[in-house]
Amino acid sequence: xxxxxxxxxxxxxxxxxxxxxxxxxxxxxxxxxxxxxxxxxxxxxxxxxxxxxxxxxxxxxxxxxxxxxxxxxxxxxxxxxxxxxxxxxxxxxxxxxxxxxxxxxxxxxxxxxxxxxxxxxxxxxxxxxxxxxxxxxxxxxxxxxxxxxxxxxxxxxxxxxxxxxxxxxxxxxxxxxxxxxxxxxxxxxxxxxxxxxxxxxxxxxxxxxxxxxxxxxxxxxxxxxxxxxxxxxxxxxxxxxxxxxxxxxxxxxxxxxxxxxxxxxxxxxxxxxxxxxxxxxxxxxxxxxxxxxxxxxxxxxxxxxxxxxxxxxxxxxxxxx
Amino acid sequence: xxxxxxxxxxxxxxxxxxxxxxxxxxxxxxxxxxxxxxxxxxxxxxxxxxxxxxxxxxxxxxxxxxxxxxxxxxxxxxxxxxxxxxxxxxxxxxxxxxxxxxxxxxxxxxxxxxxxxxxxxxxxxxxxxxxxxxxxxxxxxxxxxxxxxxxxxxxxxxxxxxxxxxxxxxxxxxxxxxxxxxxxxxxxxxxxxxxxxxxxxxxxxxxxxxxxxxxxxxxxxxxxxxxxxxxxxxxxxxxxxxxxxxxxxxxxxxxxxxxxxxxxxxxxxxxxxxxxxxxxxxxxxxxxxxxxxxxxxxxxxxxxxxxxxxxxxxxx
Numbered sequence: 001x002x003x004x005x006x007x008x009x010x011x012x013x014x015x016x017x018x019x020x021x022x023x024x025x026x027x028x029x030x031x032x033x034x035x036x037x038x039x040x041x042x043x044x045x046x047x048x049x050x051x052x053x054x055x056x057x058x059x060x061x062x063x064x065x066x067x068x069x070x071x072x073x074x075x076x077x078x079x080x081x082x083x084x085x086x087x088x089x090x091x092x093x094x095x096x097x098x099x100x101x102x103x104x105x106x107x108x109x110x111x112x113x114x115x116x117x118x119x120x121x122x123x124x125x126x127x128x129x130x131x132x133x134x135x136x137x138x139x140x141x142x143x144x145x146x147x148x149x150x151x152x153x154x155x156x157x158x159x160x161x162x163x164x165x166x167x168x169x170x171x172x173x174x175x176x177x178x179x180x181x182x183x184x185x186x187x188x189x190x191x192x193x194x195x196x197x198x199x200x201x202x203x204x205x206x207x208x209x210x211x212x213x214x215x216x217x218x219x220x221x222x223x224x225x226x227x228x229x230x231x232x233x234x235x236x237x238x239x240x241x242x243x244x245x246x247x248x249x250x251x252x253x254x255x256x257x258x259x260x261x262x263x264x265x266x267x268x269x270x271x272x273x274x275x276x277x278x279x280x281x282x283x284x285x286x287x288x289x290x291x292x293x294x295x296x297x298x299x300x301x302x303x304x305x306x307x308x309x310x311x312x313x314x315x316x317x318x319x320x321x
Numbered sequence: 322x323x324x325x326x327x328x329x330x331x332x333x334x335x336x337x338x339x340x341x342x343x344x345x346x347x348x349x350x351x352x353x354x355x356x357x358x359x360x361x362x363x364x365x366x367x368x369x370x371x372x373x374x375x376x377x378x379x380x381x382x383x384x385x386x387x388x389x390x391x392x393x394x395x396x397x398x399x400x401x402x403x404x405x406x407x408x409x410x411x412x413x414x415x416x417x418x419x420x421x422x423x424x425x426x427x428x429x430x431x432x433x434x435x436x437x438x439x440x441x442x443x444x445x446x447x448x449x450x451x452x453x454x455x456x457x458x459x460x461x462x463x464x465x466x467x468x469x470x471x472x473x474x475x476x477x478x479x480x481x482x483x484x485x486x487x488x489x490x491x492x493x494x495x496x497x498x499x500x501x502x503x504x505x506x507x508x509x510x511x512x513x514x515x516x517x518x519x520x521x522x523x524x525x526x527x528x529x530x531x532x533x534x535x536x537x538x539x540x541x542x543x544x545x546x547x548x549x550x551x552x553x554x555x556x557x558x559x560x561x562x563x564x565x566x567x568x569x570x571x572x573x574x575x576x577x578x579x580x581x582x583x584x585x586x587x588x589x590x591x592x593x594x595x596x597x598x599x600x601x602x603x604x605x606x607x608x609x610x611x612x613x614x615x616x617x618x619x620x621x622x623x624x625x626x627x628x629x630x631x632x633x634x635x636x637x
């Protein structure tokens with residue numbers, strides 16, 4: 001390309017630049033109007049007292065106020081929603097990446113039926129979210145669900161557990177009673193189940209591209225399989241795991257569909273994005289919804305900054321994805 | 322797992338293994354290597370079995386419930402094999418239109434199909450042109466544009482949903498499938514451009530230059546040379562877009578909820594799931610209908626999709 005422009009003079013470079021912009025313009029227009037401007041507009045709305053019912057009258061009424069931020073930050077449920085969001089994102093991210101790593105390690109070597117196993121492991125991730133959340137709801141239902149049926153009939157539970165409606169349950173282990181946030185645990189387990197395939201896919205791709213020599217050399221030197229995993233394989237997966245941590249954390253932090261469909265944010269599972277949705281549709285308070293969604297985005301930026309500042313010097317390969 | 326309990330060979334001075342791999346002797350020494358290999362070998366299969374059950378069971382359960390009657394399920398929720406009274410009647414109930422006493426999923430299927438196919442078409446046109454430009458042409462800001470697209474993904478969908486909700490309400494496009502296609506396209510384009518760009522960069526430029534020397538214009542070159550060569554990536558991208566659009570829930574909920582005629586399958590299922598009037602087994606048939614197209618597509622094209630999605634991941 002560069003060589004060509006040298007051969008034919010600078011006009012071709014200009015031509016090329018013009019063609020580049022022209023070909024990219026549909027993308028730019030779509031992204032500008034449907035993504036960039038809406039994000040900027042959200043910032044404006046967050047400072048307007050805009051409600052669904054006064055939408056027509058107030059949309060272009062630019063009297064700015066901090067009232068929305070006051071409303072959402074001082075509301076009683078905000079701090080608990082924040083706490084739930086953090087627990088959900090941190091535990092969910094860790095579990096889904098951990099499961100993905102284990103799954104990738106066990107299907108690393110070829111065996112009969114490996115393609116089928118690999119495809120099956122991707123199913124939770126590719127299946128429609130509405131369908132899988134519905135199945136989980138029914139599966140865990142106290143009246144119709146198979147889990148409670150097995151629990152009461154086979155495992156001897158004294159009564160069915162409403163997994164998705166119970167805020168706090170007690171777990172009896174060896175005579176100790178332990179209070180547990182039942183519904184929150186269930187949505188976190190669900191999230192690990194649904195999203196481990198994503199980590200699985202990326203870790204497996206990386207595993208299969210690892211050069212075999214290091215592992216072989218360690219084997220010759222007498223390193224056992226576990227030693228080889230901790231000392232040879234895992235360090236080489238560090239970059240992809242760091243990248244997955246960032247991606248999964250961002251997506252889990254912003255997650256809406258899964259929790260909304262499983263519990264509607266009830267029983268102690270209300271994360272911030274579900275709260276935004278409730279402001280928007282439940283109360284019709286568009287301004288407050290926008291303010292809270294901005295708070296969510298800002299928090300994410302701060303957390304990512306801290307992560308990059310203190311946990312990773314530099315994530316290698318972050319630019320390659 | 323406690324490897325030390327079983328590990329009788331730890332204290333043995335570990336002589337370097339001879340370069341020749343020892344053939345299986347009648348009594349292999351119980352070294353740490355052997356013990357770990359055996360335990361891990363067993364654990365591996367247990368783990369694989371666990372993952373298979375965990376991932377497949379919910380789908381099996383979905384199908385099983387869809388062919389049982391609701392009375393039967395209420396009577397015996399723990400039955401995992403449906404010998405008594407298995408029937409496909411739930412599928413008829415869920416597909417029939419509301420006027421015929423069904424739930425109207427046939428119309429939802431049509432809506433989902435239309436939205437997904439239109440999203441594929443629009444996204445492909447937009448992102449092929451864009452990806453080609455980023456991969457092939459030198460122009461100011463090429464790298465930054467790419468970064469900007471991906472940065473968009475930092476923002477929660479719910480943040481974008483608010484202004485789009487307001488905007489589409491104001492201009493009266495809310496409730497229309499067309500508005501939804503535009504939203505999906507804008508959400509997916511950053512990823513599809515990335516996928517296609519990676520592929521375009523692997524196509525040797527010489528072919529295109531040869532066509533250019535023969536006097537072909539830019540669009541002709543894209544259509545006649547680059548596109549046929551990029552077919553595998555374009556297929557993978559199409560499938561990816563189709564799946565996202567077919568599965569999408571939040572925007573469908575915000576935009577279409579007031580207009581039942583325009584509901585997608587995902588939206589219809591989620592709206593009816595909360596109602597007490599519709600039998601759960603009927604809705605389970607609805608989820609099978611929602612899931613099957615995706616799973617069929619996925620199993621038919623798994624390799625293509627996986628390679629398209631993880632392209633570049635090997636570099637780490």
